[in-house]
Amino acid sequence: MTDHIQNIPLNEIDTTTLPRDRTIIDADAQQELQTSIAQNGLRLPIEVYPIKAGYGLISGYRRLTAIQTLSETTKDSKYTTITALIRTPKNRQEALAAMVEENEVRQNLSPWERARIVITAHDAGIFDSITTALTTLYPQISRQKRFKLRAITEVIEALDGHLIDPEQLTQNQLIRLASILRLDWGKIIIAAIDEQNDLSSTTQWNRLLPIIQEAETRLSENRSTAPNRPRRLSNPKNGINIRRECTPNGYLLHITGKHATDMLMTSVLDQIELWLGEI
Template identity: 40%
Template sequence: MHDIHHIPLSDIDADALPRDRISLAPSALSELQASIASLGLTHPIEVWAKHDPLPDAPRHGLISGLRRLTAMRALGHTTIPAFIRAPSDIAEAMTRMVAENEIRAAISPWEKGRLVTEAVAEGLFPTFDAATDSLYRTLDRHRRARIRAMADVVAEIGDHLLTSPETLSQNQITRIAFALRADLGPLITTALRTSKQKSPDAQWKTLLPILLEAEETARTPRAPLYREGRPRRMAQVRSKLHIRRERTPDGWSLRFTGPEATGPLMEDIMDRVEGDFGQTR
């Protein structure tokens, strides 16, 4: 049985590891605070003793229990019950954190992929494959493969283009990953960057035509419809005018975005189309 230590909150570094949680839900945190205020903290957090802490810096790094630590701080406690673990290195500490959260906390698919990319960026693992296999070693091969695909999506799109990436479902991220494998990454990032609609639902609707094209192309045998280097899916004809080709249920559309995408310009384009393909009747 491991001893429980009561460690000062000021002596715990919550950011010692890349976390697998982007944000804490206020409602869930409030419920946890109410439970702790009524019943006390029933499950100690996990920390490890740093080997070489900086002067006046916390001597312990948090492994698991971010919500519990945050709630205890909000309630004004000065110490917290904790198990002191002895991981062999930071990578092992991260693996313990992941294992704990797989049991206790609902970590979104995006957050899992993000943790893999951060672990590699921090130099803790050489590749996404190595990070996934180590951090999620308790999962079966198919679930690890899904997380590995999520890491590709996070690496390609990043956190800054999507308003609330942690709200994306497993199926949504899988569809985006499929489109990335079809070399539609630049089209996806351009669509998100140039769209003025920034709500999660609107951003998903922006992506749907691109995802549908990738999926339709995979279902349909390739035919020599285009010359080499085509089809073109987007063009920037001026610095403030972007054109993007999109698949629709019954055909294709050209989407014009940017400050120069004005009504008069659309009239000019319609005139040019009529001139090239024949007058309307």
């Protein structure tokens, strides 16, 4: 059967058959789309493919969501179906590649989102390796761009769930993170993140930047980049974490944990004064 367009019921469309690459939907933009569809109709069909029980969504998630919302809020029967291009991919890999290709053209996906779909597709068993997922989903990009995407997938594997709004990070920021993760500085990065609940991606990045800069400086000067030489982390007892941070003017010791009390800090300072007085 060749690709063709027809109206299909909303309740026959499954949005979960393929992992989605868009992880954040802008509420204002979605409202604008919904208003446009209400006033002018759906100008571009969504894309679906046949599955055992209806259709799986390839592209057009935002358009479908807008129609579903209009159906729920207006109760108008004209919103019970949606115009769709029914495609006939050979398998899920081809369907997913079609979705990524469509979104590459129509959506301004962040570097994190572009790499995240690779991880998601691999974890879902659609591809047997990250490399296969990359080459199938992004066949047109250059080798250098694919290398950068592969590096970002390593950041996702190491730090997904730790970073605040990672979609806000630039490609350069993610590549810098990937570089120091390859130096085995992941524990130091996570320790810094866990020290405080930052409120934004920017404040969290500023917390991580001194660590990244230290690693980059040592690497450029051909000095040891081993994460524990010199020591940067210490856990002397349960509930106490100490992290050493290099700054332009010296060093900072971050002492955190449930037992990091005023009394303990006073004792630490007293001991430091005694020790330094003996040098």
